[in-house]
Amino acid sequence: MEEKQLVPAISLRDFESRRDIITKELVDACEHAGFLKLVDHGITREEIEAQFAISKAYFDLPLDVKARIPHDVKTNNGWEYKSQLRPSTNAIDQKESFWLMKNSQWPSDEEVPGFRKTTSQFMAKCERISDQVLSCLSVALGFEEDYFRKAMDVNAEDSLTQLRLLHYMASEKGAAGTWRAGTHTDIGCLTLLFQRDGEDGLEICPGRESCHSYGIGDTFTPLSAETGPIVVNIGDMLMAWSDDRLKANFHRVRAKEVGPSPDRYSIAYFNTGRKNVVMQGPKKT
Numbered sequence: 001m002e003e004k005q006l007v008p009a010i011s012l013r014d015f016e017s018r019r020d021i022i023t024k025e026l027v028d029a030c031e032h033a034g035f036l037k038l039v040d041h042g043i044t045r046e047e048i049e050a051q052f053a054i055s056k057a058y059f060d061l062p063l064d065v066k067a068r069i070p071h072d073v074k075t076n077n078g079w080e081y082k083s084q085l086r087p088s089t090n091a092i093d094q095k096e097s098f099w100l101m102k103n104s105q106w107p108s109d110e111e112v113p114g115f116r117k118t119t120s121q122f123m124a125k126c127e128r129i130s131d132q133v134l135s136c137l138s139v140a141l142g143f144e145e146d147y148f149r150k151a152m153d154v155n156a157e158d159s160l161t162q163l164r165l166l167h168y169m170a171s172e173k174g175a176a177g178t179w180r181a182g183t184h185t186d187i188g189c190l191t192l193l194f195q196r197d198g199e200d201g202l203e204i205c206p207g208r209e210s211c212h213s214y215g216i217g218d219t220f221t222p223l224s225a226e227t228g229p230i231v232v233n234i235g236d237m238l239m240a241w242s243d244d245r246l247k248a249n250f251h252r253v254r255a256k257e258v259g260p261s262p263d264r265y266s267i268a269y270f271n272t273g274r275k276n277v278v279m280q281g282p283k284k285t
């Protein structure tokens with residue numbers, strides 16, 4: 001299917017006065033492809049570029065400096081390097097990433113000047129946009145408008161919401177036999193994904209129609225990467241929480257089939273929510 005048909009662009013312009021239309025568009029996309037692109041969301045191109053510059057400065061640090069905050073399997077925060085094994089491919093993703101949350105360990109200003117200031121502001125903006133989307137989905141599912149807001153409170157001690165900076169290293173050879181990110185669904189509630197012009201590679205499954213294990217045998221649609229629009233997708237938790245109405249869809253990241261692929265950077269904001277909140281769909285089954 002064509003990218004534009006499958007993944008609609010939804011504008012958050014005049015959010016309060018257009019809430020009903022926006023809700024309808026969001027629900028439509030989330031019930032089918034499980035993916036959409038947000039535009040007019042209030043984060044400027046310059047702010048996105050500034051966050052990518054911080055991310056690149058971080059990944060450019062020597063390995064031993066990045067290793068000062070190693071990935072911790074208990075909290076899922078910190079730096080991992082070519083270590084994520086995907087059950088779908090039984091192979092390790094060709095990437096490095098840094099996971100963080102509000103109260104986890106962050107690189108110092110000596111290591112990456114401005115890391116905390118820029119990244120905190122960026123996360124606050126992601127939080128506001130997520131809140132707008134989740135408040136619409138909340139009402140559409142028959143909950144109170146602030147139902148997900150309370151469950152997602154990033155200031156709560158038990159919040160699991162994270163930002164993830166990702167770097168897929170440049171490669172000389174074609175993709176054959178390797179994955180930048182093997183096929184998966186996101187485990188949380190709602191993901192906001194930022195990409196940069198020309199750094200393609202994300203591919204998504206057809207959505208509701210997919211009934212295969214890991215989408216094997218399905219045709220994946222490549223999405224072209226753009227600086228500006230935010231790719232949004234539903235995760236497993238929100239699928240369960242909506243009694244399967246909203247679809248968590250398979251996706252993956254591939255290097256070019258043939259020839260060299262340049263570096264690719266992406267940034268994902270994972271609204272995972274609070275550990276101690278009970279997730280139960282409207283049917284309470």
Ligand SMILES: O=C(O)CCC(=O)C(=O)O
Nearest residue numbers: 166181186202253266268
């Ligand atoms: O880098 C991307 O475009 C996708 C990353 C992703 O799917 C993930 O981290 O869950």
Ligand SMILES: [Fe+2]
Nearest residue numbers: 184185186251
């Ligand atoms: Fe993902």
